[in-house]
Amino acid sequence: xxxxxxxxxxxxxxxxxxxxxxxxxxxxxxxxxxxxxxxxxxxxxxxxxxxxxxxxxxxxxxxxxxxxxxxxxxxxxxxxxxxxxxxxxxxxxxxxxxxxxxxxxxxxxxxxxxxxxxxxxxxxxxxxxxxxxxxxxxxxxxxxxxxxxxxxxxxxxxxxxxxxxxxxxxxxxxxxxxxxxxxxxxxxxxxxxxxxxxxxxxxxxxxxxxxxxxxxxxxxxxxxxxxxxxxxxxxxxxxxxxxxxxxxxxxxxxxxxxxxxxxxxxxxxxxxxxxxxxxxxxxxxxxxxxxxxxxxxxxxxxxxx
Amino acid sequence: xxxxxxxxxxxxxxxxxxxxxxxxxxxxxxxxxxxxxxxxxxxxxxxxxxxxxxxxxxxxxxxxxxxxxxxxxxxxxxxxxxxxxxxxxxxxxxxxxxxxxxxxxxxxxxxxxxxxxxxxxxxxxxxxxxxxxxxxxxxxxxxxxxxxxxxxxxxxxxxxxxxxxxxxxxxxxxxxxxxxxxxxxxxxxxxxxxxxxxxxxxxxxxxxxxxxxxxxxxxxxxxxxxxxxxxxxxxxxxxxxxxxxxxxxxxxxxxxxxxxxxxxxxxxxxxxxxxxxxxx
Ligand SMILES: Nc1ncnc2c1ncn2[C@@H]1O[C@H](COP(=O)(O)OP(=O)(O)OP(=O)(O)O)[C@@H](O)[C@H]1O
Ligand SMILES: [Mg+2]
Numbered sequence: 089x090x091x092x093x094x095x096x097x098x099x100x101x102x103x104x105x106x107x108x109x110x111x112x113x114x115x116x117x118x119x120x121x122x123x124x125x126x127x128x129x130x131x132x133x134x135x136x137x138x139x140x141x142x143x144x145x146x147x148x149x150x151x152x153x154x155x156x157x158x159x160x161x162x163x164x165x166x167x168x169x170x171x172x173x174x175x176x177x178x179x180x181x182x183x184x185x186x187x188x189x190x191x192x193x194x195x196x197x198x199x200x201x202x203x204x205x206x207x208x209x210x211x212x213x214x215x216x217x218x219x220x221x222x223x224x225x226x227x228x229x230x231x232x233x234x235x236x237x238x239x240x241x242x243x244x245x246x247x248x249x250x251x252x253x254x255x256x257x258x259x260x261x262x263x264x265x266x267x268x269x270x271x272x273x274x275x276x277x278x279x280x281x282x283x284x285x286x287x288x289x290x291x292x293x294x295x296x297x298x299x300x301x302x303x304x305x306x307x308x309x310x311x312x313x314x315x316x317x318x319x320x321x322x323x324x325x326x327x328x329x330x331x332x333x334x335x336x337x338x339x340x341x342x343x344x345x346x347x348x349x350x351x352x353x354x355x356x357x358x359x360x361x362x363x364x365x366x367x368x369x370x371x372x373x374x375x376x377x378x379x380x381x382x383x384x385x386x387x388x389x390x391x392x393x
Numbered sequence: 394x395x396x397x398x399x400x401x402x403x404x405x406x407x408x409x410x411x412x413x414x415x416x417x418x419x420x421x422x423x424x425x426x427x428x429x430x431x432x433x434x435x436x437x438x439x440x441x442x443x444x445x446x447x448x449x450x451x452x453x454x455x456x457x458x459x460x461x462x463x464x465x466x467x468x469x470x471x472x473x474x475x476x477x478x479x480x481x482x483x484x485x486x487x488x489x490x491x492x493x494x495x496x497x498x499x500x501x502x503x504x505x506x507x508x509x510x511x512x513x514x515x516x517x518x519x520x521x522x523x524x525x526x527x528x529x530x531x532x533x534x535x536x537x538x539x540x541x542x543x544x545x546x547x548x549x550x551x552x553x554x555x556x557x558x559x560x561x562x563x564x565x566x567x568x569x570x571x572x573x574x575x576x577x578x579x580x581x582x583x584x585x586x587x588x589x590x591x592x593x594x595x596x597x598x599x600x601x602x603x604x605x606x607x608x609x610x611x612x613x614x615x616x617x618x619x620x621x622x623x624x625x626x627x628x629x630x631x632x633x634x635x636x637x638x639x640x641x642x643x644x645x646x647x648x649x650x651x652x653x654x655x656x657x658x659x660x661x662x663x664x665x666x667x668x669x670x671x672x673x
Contacts, residue, residue, distance in 0.1 A: 141499040143671035166501040173499070177492030182407055190400050194500040198396060237496075 091118040094154055094245050094277050095140065101148035101301075102135050109135040110301045113149070117279055117294070119244075122271045124288030124295040124309070125281040126386065132301040133281035134174055137249045140279075141171050153245070170195075171247030175254070176234030180223040184214060187222055188237050195241035208236040212266065228259040235266060239274075246270065248280040252287060264291050285386055289313055297386060304342050305353060317341075318356060319385045323349040323374040330371045337362060353385065397506060401514035410483060414476035414522050421472070422529045425465055426537055457541035458534030459559050463635065465530040466570065474577040474602045475595075476522060481515045481581035482594030485666065489589035489673040498671055508666050512582060512659060519578040520571045527567045545635040552637045566634035569644065573628040576651050577602060579658035586665045589673050624654040 093116055100113040110132040117123045127133050138144040140151050142162055151158040156165035178187045185205060192200030209215045212232035217225070225233065231251060238246055251267070252260040268291055270276045282288050288295050289309060296306040305312055324330045331350055334343040340362060343352035354362055359376060366373055405411055488494045497507060543554040543562075554562065580601060584594035605625035608616050620626045630647035633640055 138671065143495060143498055145668065145670060163501040163503065166499065169499075169501075171499055173495045175492070177495060179404060179407075179493055180491065181409070182404070186403075186407075190404070191496060191500075193396050193400055194497055194502050241500075 091120055093117070093152075094119050095279060096152040097136070097140065097149065098152070099149035100136065100139055100146055100151060102132075102139060102144060103147040108147075108301050110139070110298075111148075113298070113301075113303055115296055115303070115306065117245075117277060119277055120271070120275065121294045122267065122278045122292045123280070124292030125279060125298070126283070126285060126288050126295055127281070127298040128283055130300075131283075131298045133283075133298065134249055135301075136298075137171070137173055137247055137279075137281060140247060141169070141173060142166065143173065168242075168244040169247065170238035170241055170243035170245075171249070172231075172234040172238060172251065173247075173249050175227075176230045178222040178230065178233065181221060183219050183221055184209065184225070184233055185218045187233070188240060191237035192240045200240055204240065208239050209233075211239065212236045213262075228255050228262075231255060231259070231263060232266075235263070239270075243276065245277045245279065248278065250281055250283065252282070252284075260287075267291050285313075285383060299342075302342075313383060317353055318378045319351060320354050320359070321346060321349050321351050321375075321377045321379050324366060325372045325374070329369070330366055333366060333369055333371070334362070337365065351379065394506060394510065397502065397510035398513050401510045402517060405480065405484075405514045405518055408483075408487075411480050411518065413479055415525055417472070417476055418469075418522070418526050418529060421469070422465060422526065423533060425468070426461060426530075426533055429461060429464075430537060457538045457543075458531060458536070459541065459543040459556075459563070461534040461538055462527075462530040462563065463543065463566075465526070465534075466566065466631065469526065471603065471606070473522070473526070473574060475599055477519050477574055477578050478581035478595045478598035479591075480518050481578040482585045482598060483591040484511050484515050484582055485585040485662075486588050486591045486594055487585075489671075490591065492673055494671045494673060504667055505663065508663055512579075512662075515578050515582050516575055519574050523567060523571045523574060527563070531563060543635070545637070554635065554637060562634045566631040569631035569634060569648070572648055573624075573630055573651050576624050576628070576654045576658070579655040579662075583658045583662045583665075586662045586669065624651060627651050 095115065095117040097113050097115045100115075101111045102109050113132075113136055115123075115125075115136075125133055125136070135144065139146045140153075140158075142158055142165075146159075151165075153165040153169055154167075158165045178184075179190070182190075188205045188208070189199050192205070206215055206218065209218050212235055214229060214233055214236060217229065222230065222233065235246075235248075235251070248267070252263050255263060264287065267278055267280065271278050278291075280288075280291070292309050294307065295309050295312060297304040297312075305317060311317075322330070322334075327345065327348070327350065331343060331345060334340045334350060334352055339355060339358040341353040343350055356378075363373060363376065488497070498504065540556060542556050543559055545552045545554050577598065581594050581598040584597045585591070588594065602625065605623045606628075609620055609623050609625040627647040627650050630644060630651070633644050633647075
């Protein structure tokens, strides 16, 4: 029995001018997941998150939050959602406390109580700086203040865009620990993007990998990283026809021409089935060679950039 | 909703740029008065009265707090739109620059409500600036130059407006000035929705206001036909408060046109803001 789906994107896509920043993004996040959204720079992480949080209107597809369509029931959809997009920005000329008041008032319809604000600042270790202007805060402090203001509305889903970006190792550890605590102690569902594989591996239970705006793989961290999904090279004739067939298969990801063959991501268990499908279509398979694990695949994609 | 407006007002008045306007008028108005006082502004009135003095005997103090207030209202006409666009042009663009749209527009509050509260805060600021101008110029004027009747010049006609009615006339004049400055505020607010930096809206608003003011006031034949369509043509409606008898239908018509302009500018802002992708 799987848990309720709290966030679902259906064929989500965004086109800037002529270029697609995100295309055919189908994600599914269940209650209680810590979902790592992994991709190299420019992969489309922030664009996807902006669409999820209603900052950007999708060119294509839709977002569903807690079973509410974002496009038609925005208020209901976002009621239990909080997030930080790209870097945490605040009204620098106001104090941390005032910023918390504003953030809270926007969600709850009334100004949050002093104890509530101070409790949340306490949680992220900023209580002593509550009445300082945010202008005087370091990047790490702003990141933590961002989390504090996000928590103010008692969200059930928190969306974080590269929350450890730009932090020193100590700051990274603090934020990661905080994310794990939110999930374990406060039972929040967390969606976090990252370009660091080891970060996702450390904190996430589920993950998706995207590259160039497209979903490459999605599943539990266990399945994806410690397994079986391999980048394989297939020598097969005729190449074009085989490629078309592979692209249609759900079990095959990221199929593309590679030299005189085809490279694709396939789960070990699915390889016999893929072979059968190709054979049934009269394609001649000369060899199938595992090249890299998903991890190596991701690293190579990152290096390309 | 009240809460949203409260925080928009709070944000507006917590920014230091908001006080540039207040500081500017707090410097300029006493400066003008000081200058007038030194010059002993009687010259000014005497200049206007030249033709009359031969025929009439004028008694009492015609150069007083009321008349100086009127002079100040007349001379701040380009200045005040600038001070207004400084704040109004920053309302939306400023949040884009600071990245704080990412903070507030992901909340379960509709963009329409956020926009309305920002617009109310903008109108409130505009009104507060004019009220400060009114209090400063009338207050200081009456203290320094004393009270008396007001000499109103209407083309070639001179009318003496009795002191007793001047409070209500100035109340009307300033209310009309607020109403007409709301058009400028709405225009700056509209420009503010286009861009991510407040400089653009300020320059754009000033360019439009100055250009239209020139067209409205140039006695050029070919402009006559477009003048009725420019909001600047109606912005001197406050001067009607000093006409005797008061031409209410003129006032109503001008206010109507100005109101339509504000409404159109606001609606355009709403249309753009509702659909805008927040990329900052
Ligand atoms: N405002 C924009 N106009 C045009 N193209 C854009 C815009 N914003 C993003 N893009 C393009 O969309 C693609 C995805 O960008 P996005 O910011 O979503 O990537 P990202 O995964 O968040 O990257 P990073 O790790 O650098 O934050 C990029 O190729 C980028 O060039
Ligand atoms: Mg990004």
